[in-house]
Amino acid sequence: xxxxxxxxSWVICKSGTSVKIECRSLDFQATTMFxxxxxxxxxxxxxxxxxxxxxxxxxxxxxxxxxLINHAxxxxxxxxxxxxxxxxxxxxxxxxxTEPNYGYTFGSGTRLTVV
Amino acid sequence: DQQVKQNSPSLxxxxxxxxxxxxxxxxxxxxxxxxxxxxxxxxxxxxxxxxSIKDKNEDGRFTVFLNKSAKHLSLHIVPSQxxxxxxxxxxxxxxxxxxxxxxxxxxxxxx
Numbered sequence: 585x586x587x588x589x590x591x592x593s594w595v596i597c598k599s600g601t602s603v604k605i606e607c608r609s610l611d612f613q614a615t616t617m618f619x620x621x622x623x624x625x626x627x628x629x630x631x632x633x634x635x636x637x638x639x640x641x642x643x644x645x646x647x648x649x650x651x652l653i654n655h656a657x658x659x660x661x662x663x664x665x666x667x668x669x670x671x672x673x674x675x676x677x678x679x680x681x682t683e684p685n686y687g688y689t690f691g692s693g694t695r696l697t698v699v
Numbered sequence: 700d701q702q703v704k705q706n707s708p709s710l711x712x713x714x715x716x717x718x719x720x721x722x723x724x725x726x727x728x729x730x731x732x733x734x735x736x737x738x739x740x741x742x743x744x745x746x747x748x749x750x751s752i753k754d755k756n757e758d759g760r761f762t763v764f765l766n767k768s769a770k771h772l773s774l775h776i777v778p779s780q781x782x783x784x785x786x787x788x789x790x791x792x793x794x795x796x797x798x799x800x801x802x803x804x805x806x807x808x809x810x
Contacts, residue, residue: 588742590742593740594740618797618798620800626802627701627703627788627800627801627802627803628743628788628798628800629800630797630798630799633796633797675740677742677743679797679798681795688733688745688798689745690735690742690743690744690745691742692741692742693740693741693742695740
């Protein structure tokens with residue numbers, strides 16, 4: 585079946601640095617990718633929707649200058665957390681829509697810890 | 700505003716019995732509903748889905764029921780197995796847009 589490969593699975597960085605998270609669709613082309621964030625004991629919150637070749641659409645309250653999303657090809661979308669702060673520590677997950685009839689596949693997630 | 704709600708944060712069931720996980724939603728535009736299973740530090744794994752034109756979908760031990768008038772859906776797992784222990788998320792979408800998730804229900808199946 586469709587697989588979305590997400591890397592890294594975990595990362596620890598210092599405050600003020602930037603971190604890039606990659607999501608690759610394997611064996612299929614993902615024209616649309618979604619980026620979610622999960623806080624402890626909370627649901628997955630949609631951060632942004634990225635479409636290949638165009639600017640991402642951010643949800644209300646998500647800083648587009650802080651969470652840079654690039655979807656330059658049909659198989660790769662990246663999320664860069666810029667100037668990371670401890671409050672950015674969270675679990676980030678990408679998802680690709682695999683079919684017109686709403687098939688969704690998730691990456692394995694990235695645990696970001698900012699110290 | 701939470702459009703998908705899972706009001707039970709946890710559920711404990713004996714092995715072999717039925718597990719029933721519930722989910723309510725507020726957006727009448729939702730036309731597709733999904734259940735995901737999630738282990739800590741992993742991405743969600745798709746379990747089963749149902750479109751709004753149906754009221755039941757079955758896949759092995761998993762059955763999802765949809766009651767549109769009540770804006771309620773449920774996931775039945777029978778018989779429950781210890782390996783089913785995980786967090787289960789209900790999700791909904793409309794017109795193929797991004798999924799809206801509930802907060803999850805942690806299921807524990809005891810031997």
